[in-house]
Amino acid sequence: MPHNPDKITERLFQAPLKYIQGPSAFRNAGKYLSALGNAPLLICDSVVYNIAGNDLVNNLRMASLNVTYAEFIGEISTQEIDRLTEYARSNHVDFVIGVGGGKTLDCAKVIAETIQTPVASLPTIAATDAPCSAVSVVYTPDGHFDHYKFMKKNPDIVLVDTSIIAKAPARFLASGMGDAIATHIEAKSCKQSVVPWGGLPTEVSGAISEKCEEILLKYGKVAYEANKVHAVTPAFEAVVEANTLLSGLGFESGGVAAAHSIHNGLTAIDALHGLLHGEKVAFGVVVHLILTNAPSSELEKYIEFMLTVDLPVTFELLGIPNVTDEELRAVAKLACSPRETIWSMDIGDSITEDKVFHAIKGADAASREYIRRANWVRAGL
Structure with missing residues (x-):
């Protein structure tokens, strides 16, 4: 499309x-x-x-x-x-x-x-x-x-x-951040796309999505820790607003792209049905960045953020360490369905199922390498 x-x-x-x-x-x-x-x-x-x-x-x-x-x-x-x-x-x-x-x-x-x-x-x-x-x-x-x-x-x-x-368990807030961190990333890839209600993105939707990302990167970890002890702090309030209002306005009037298509594609794997929406979108963000050839510094910035709030960025952290190429091709096929949001990207005409399949594998590899080099310690999902 x-x-x-x-x-x-x-x-x-x-x-x-x-x-x-x-x-x-x-x-x-x-x-x-x-x-x-x-x-x-x-x-x-x-x-x-x-x-x-x-x-x-x-x-x-x-x-x-x-x-x-x-x-x-x-x-x-x-x-x-x-x-x-x-x-x-x-x-x-x-x-x-x-x-x-x-x-x-x-x-x-x-x-x-x-x-x-x-x-x-x-x-x-x-x-x-x-x-x-x-x-x-x-x-x-x-x-x-x-x-x-x-x-x-x-x-x-x-x-x-x-x-x-x-x-609520802090895992839900983290999932919301996984969903919300995609907002500005996807919007930047859809500047010439038509939103589902029939118009091009506005300047204000771009500003909202940018502010959403700013809040998440600035307060996300602090809000996550506050949620663990059920504390309503200023950082927690800010992140709830980013997850709910800013992300909602930003994605709807700014555009949705590969990260959410990858989420939908991942529903092809039954073992992932227990994951939350934003946990699958978080991995989709890394795939999106690989697909759009984001610089290493940008890619690692988002991988690090997601790791700080316990979001999955590798096959192992998703819970599918032994996923097969056949299963990943099924994910890519579903992510590239005719009415999927991946086609709304400005590079949509160049996307193929095969490119998405390789981007999925590349996302896992890039995240694993970052974790290895950073000697990252995670509490686990």
Whole structure:
């Protein structure tokens, strides 16, 4: 797919209507969400319900909202979306609230789009930039990447409670950094590409993605350590905002490229289904840099950053030390599917499955060599 087949010249930027972040922000959920309607459907999985969902339901009912709860189960698959959409229709809800991780929030967005209601994203982890985006990643029931679903608009409200985020394992924050560190890297490779909603990247999207990277490199390690002791510090707040808001705005209006295609390609390997989204994107970042022939100094800067927050940059750290060339070619093939984001790169016309296969192997080799030379000591994922 060419990166600008219709020679589009208009620039485009989009964002959520309102973003709120702070400690104990969920306590004010009724005040903010009542602007969207009176009868919301709140979606979360059973674990998140015990962490935050039950309190939210009570909070919203105290604000005179007629809340209906539905449990999100398993994958964000077409089947699960259809099940919950029918439940929403049968209960005559007038807006949807997604509470939890990226898959739950993505599911809520698709349901709201289908039944044509507002939607609110309430993340309980800072593991992806899904809360702010107008795109959902849909998987098969057994966890393989299926397709992207693009919405007409972004969520109406994104409400982030950093006290809840800080209680989650630090691995989730690190995953969010793996996803977010790709934002500026990919945007720089897509300056002539068309974003999914039909425009070229704006200057502001580039500035946002650059600021996102700046925050991660400056505060990422400190925030990661704070999260380990469940401390809401200024560095932690900054990184949560970078992972959630800045990355969300930056990727959506700036462009997505090879790092995310590699993530999707890695779903071809069943052994990797237990990894988080950003952990696979982190390895995809190294592949992206190899594919674009980044200078060694730049490549090593990002490898070092990801190692400081325990993100996997080699086959061994991904958990597939004995991966075969046949499996890696399957990854490359899936990453180069016709509608993949890898084709949006300015060098998209020169990319082939074979080049991607070799870039994957080169990424592992470069990271292993950096670790060897730096005598890197890791705590392990």
